[in-house]
Amino acid sequence: MGLKAPAKAAALITKGILRVMGRGATTMPGKVAIKLCPDIISKCARGQKIITITGTNGKTTTTHMITSMLRTLGYEVITNVSGANLASGIATTFLCEKPSKGADPDKIVYVLETDEAAFARIAGDLQPKVCLVTNLFRDQLDRYGELTHTRDLIANGIDKTSAKIVLNADDSLVASMGKTRSERATYFGINLKTMIENNTLHPNNTILEASSDAAFCPECKVRYKYNARSFGHLGDYVCPACGFSTPSKRFELTYDASGNPSDEGFPFTVTDTDNGKVCDMNLKIAGSHNLYNTCAAVSAVTRFLESEYGSEGEKTIFEQVCQAQDNVEAAFGRMEKIAVGNKYICILLVKNPVGLDRSLSFVAQSSDADSLMLVLNSNTADGKDVSWIWDVDFESKVNDLPANIYVSGQRYGDMMLRVSYSGRTVDGYGTLEYATTLLKGALKDCPDGKCIYILPNYTAMLDLRGRLVKELKLKEFWKE
Amino acid sequence: MEKLIIGHFYPDLLNLYGDRGNVLALMRRATLRGIEVEVKRISIGDDVKNGDIDIGFIGGGQDSEQNIMADDMKNVKGEVIKQMIEDGVVFLTVCGGYQMLGQYYEEHGGNRIECLGALPHYTKGEKERFINDCIYEIELNGQKIKVAGFENHSGRTFLGEGEKPFMKVIKGHGNNGQDGTEGVVYKNTFGTYSHGSLLPKNPVITDMLLELALKRKYGEDYVLSELSTEAEDLARKQVLEYIEGGVKAAQ
Numbered sequence: 001m002g003l004k005a006p007a008k009a010a011a012l013i014t015k016g017i018l019r020v021m022g023r024g025a026t027t028m029p030g031k032v033a034i035k036l037c038p039d040i041i042s043k044c045a046r047g048q049k050i051i052t053i054t055g056t057n058g059k060t061t062t063t064h065m066i067t068s069m070l071r072t073l074g075y076e077v078i079t080n081v082s083g084a085n086l087a088s089g090i091a092t093t094f095l096c097e098k099p100s101k102g103a104d105p106d107k108i109v110y111v112l113e114t115d116e117a118a119f120a121r122i123a124g125d126l127q128p129k130v131c132l133v134t135n136l137f138r139d140q141l142d143r144y145g146e147l148t149h150t151r152d153l154i155a156n157g158i159d160k161t162s163a164k165i166v167l168n169a170d171d172s173l174v175a176s177m178g179k180t181r182s183e184r185a186t187y188f189g190i191n192l193k194t195m196i197e198n199n200t201l202h203p204n205n206t207i208l209e210a211s212s213d214a215a216f217c218p219e220c221k222v223r224y225k226y227n228a229r230s231f232g233h234l235g236d237y238v239c240p241a242c243g244f245s246t247p248s249k250r251f252e253l254t255y256d257a258s259g260n261p262s263d264e265g266f267p268f269t270v271t272d273t274d275n276g277k278v279c280d281m282n283l284k285i286a287g288s289h290n291l292y293n294t295c296a297a298v299s300a301v302t303r304f305l306e307s308e309y310g311s312e313g314e315k316t317i318f319e320q321v322c323q324a325q326d327n328v329e330a331a332f333g334r335m336e337k338i339a340v341g342n343k344y345i346c347i348l349l350v351k352n353p354v355g356l357d358r359s360l361s362f363v364a365q366s367s368d369a370d371s372l373m374l375v376l377n378s379n380t381a382d383g384k385d386v387s388w389i390w391d392v393d394f395e396s397k398v399n400d401l402p403a404n405i406y407v408s409g410q411r412y413g414d415m416m417l418r419v420s421y422s423g424r425t426v427d428g429y430g431t432l433e434y435a436t437t438l439l440k441g442a443l444k445d446c447p448d449g450k451c452i453y454i455l456p457n458y459t460a461m462l463d464l465r466g467r468l469v470k471e472l473k474l475k476e477f478w479k480e
Numbered sequence: 481m482e483k484l485i486i487g488h489f490y491p492d493l494l495n496l497y498g499d500r501g502n503v504l505a506l507m508r509r510a511t512l513r514g515i516e517v518e519v520k521r522i523s524i525g526d527d528v529k530n531g532d533i534d535i536g537f538i539g540g541g542q543d544s545e546q547n548i549m550a551d552d553m554k555n556v557k558g559e560v561i562k563q564m565i566e567d568g569v570v571f572l573t574v575c576g577g578y579q580m581l582g583q584y585y586e587e588h589g590g591n592r593i594e595c596l597g598a599l600p601h602y603t604k605g606e607k608e609r610f611i612n613d614c615i616y617e618i619e620l621n622g623q624k625i626k627v628a629g630f631e632n633h634s635g636r637t638f639l640g641e642g643e644k645p646f647m648k649v650i651k652g653h654g655n656n657g658q659d660g661t662e663g664v665v666y667k668n669t670f671g672t673y674s675h676g677s678l679l680p681k682n683p684v685i686t687d688m689l690l691e692l693a694l695k696r697k698y699g700e701d702y703v704l705s706e707l708s709t710e711a712e713d714l715a716r717k718q719v720l721e722y723i724e725g726g727v728k729a730a731q
Contacts, residue, residue, distance in 0.1 A: 138496070146542045146543060146544060147542065148542075148544055207504075207507065208500065208503060208504055208507065208519060209491075209521070210495075210500060211491050211492045211495040211500070212492075215492040215493070216492075216493065216545065216548055218544055221547075221548040221551075223492070223523075223524065223525075378613075378722075384611065384612075384613065384630075385497065385498075385611070385630050385632060385675065386498075386630075387497045387498030387499075387501065387630055387675040387676050387677050388497070388498050389498065389501075390498035390499075390500050390501025390504065390677045390680070391495065391498050391500050391501075395504075410722055411718075411719065411722065412718065413681075413714060413715035413716070413717070413718030413719045413722070414681070414715060414719060416711070416714065416715055416718075417680050417681060417711055417712060417714075417715035418501075418680075420711045421501075421504055421505065421508055421680055
């Protein structure tokens with residue numbers, strides 16, 4: 001099979017042509033290469049050290065954290081560009097991203113964000129050392145439909161590998177994948193006492209409770225009983241019929257529930273319950289959901305290093321990983337604040353109900369929030385159905401949201417009505433053509449040091465980025 | 481002070497396509513008029529009797545969760561729901577909830593799932609799924625009004641004797657993609673394939689349901705007070721323009 005070389009050449013030529021044309025080249029070269037050599041991914045992946053990150057929410061952030069931590073620990077990391085997480089994007093990463101000259105081949109790691117359905121198809125080709133599954137929330141329904149189906153896709157992928165699997169214990173769907181794979185599963189999650197304290201201190205006040213995903217055990221069709229909840233369907237659960245419950249976690253995150261995880265640097269600890277070691281840490285990317293992402297990244301990197309070194313040096317691996325977490329920095333679209341004069345804008349990508357719910361909570365708790373802008377598109381990549389915005393519990397957060405609320409995007413009418421039905425009026429609205437005008441107005445009225453939080457869905461974010469560069473003269477800050 | 485009790489059926493199972501928005505819309509347009517609203521969550525393990533609720537709402541869910549609900553609906557709450565429908569309790573049912581009220585659902589592979597049988601319509605599953613923004617037309621008090629919605633279903637529903645379509649399809653597929661009908665009306669029970677959510681952007685339907693329920697409870701003379709539809713109209717207008725292609729598709 002001598003097709004790898006021509007396929008690689010074709011990919012590089014494609015990349016060159018796209019670059020000359022001024023187009024992004026994050027997936028097309030891989031597409032061309034797969035056409036020429038269908039097993040290109042398995043050929044490239046052979047003998048490589050690979051970590052995959054899959055799940056509906058937090059993939060990009062967690063991939064970013066793992067990449068940063070491994071680099072701090074002396075690894076040469078190759079990773080895919082955010083969003084290029086299908087087979088084509090992963091093939092492109094293999095063919096077009098090169099380790100730096102003189103890099104120790106033993107220290108090269110591929111950290112690959114992988115779409116859930118793509119994972120099922122290419123996991124066998126990749127043969128990763130570690131597979132991390134962050135969570136499974138309802139996503140674009142016109143794409144996959146059933147959450148249990150998505151879980152089964154991922155499980156099929158896992159079964160084509162001998163990888164260590166790192167699973168979110170607090171997510172019943174994710175954790176259930178470890179039931180028949182216990183010898184290679186490691187669980188992470190939030191400490192039960194922390195969760196209970198959090199529930200007591202912050203009871204949910206809403207006029208109409210939003211139902212969580214996965215309320216019922218898919219096997220027994222019986223409602224889970226929860227001892228505590230973190231958010232969505234994440235929590236400490238037990239099925240009264242089969243007894244399946246939150247597995248005991250090896251990596252457990254604890255924090256002071258009276259504090260505010262929307263603050264950058266929020267303190268917490270992660271405990272390795274295998275040996276009782278406790279590491280004090282600070283949240284590098286703010287937001288309560290990033291507590292999970294951080295814990296996931298620490299767990300995956302620790303498991304990876306353990307598989308690298310075996311028992312040798314194992315004693316200090318966890319501490320080293322926790323230290324490495326201190327160098328993680330925010331990346332664009334992931335809580336990074338961009339200075340515009342003495343004011344800031346911060347873009348948080350939201351693509352599904354739980355993502356919007358978390359981001360609204362984050363903004364509601366942010367002490368520097370001056371304005372909120374919600375931007376809703378309905379292109380194929382976003383999901384054409386926007387009705388999910390009604391599943392998000394705006395009602396419980398609305399009084400804590402900033403004084404000014406703006407809406408934009410192809411479906412600004414839907415979003416405007418969503419805000420107004422929660423009891424707030426919007427201060428400005430219009431299509432994306434009008435978005436920067438709205439933003440300029442908001443920036444003008446924004447006090448120094450305060451921030452305008454923008455929550456777009458996927459294509460709305462892409463569109464908005466271009467406009468911020470062209471119309472607000474911001475540099476192309478998102479290039480990683 | 482008038483009071484309405486909304487029974488939200490299986491909210492923890494049928495919660496997929498923003499149908500919570502329909503309950504929020506009923507709550508909002510009632511409370512703004514000074515009508516007290518109570519929402520009862522009626523799921524597996526909860527009791528409901530005829531007379532407990534003024535408006536019933538049943539949404540749609542994932543197949544696996546609809547199956548969990550279907551058993552309970554047929555075996556536990558079925559007779560009560562049938563009685564309520566016959567007695568003229570106001571019901572809005574969407575997608576899976578609408579299908580469930582009918583006779584049966586024949587899956588694409590031929591497997592036949594018995595439904596509640598409260599109404600004569602039946603549904604056949606096809607491979608191709610209808611996933612579209614939709615525009616329908618509803619005739620209310622002699623006026624034809626455009627309704628904005630979204631459909632996502634692989635079932636084709638055919639109405640039976642005594643059932644009238646709820647709306648006419650202008651854009652989209654409606655009940656089955658063949659006869660131009662959308663949804664069903666039987667007494668005070670309405671079925672539709674339209675998500676969106678349906679009610680927030682289409683306040684004439686919200687108000688119609690509220691008025692039906694209030695007249696039933698407080699007498700035929702009851703008149704629903706005027707309430708602005710400014711925000712709703714603005715949203716509907718923008719979305720209709722978008723669906724009709726009047727808005728430049730950015731990206």
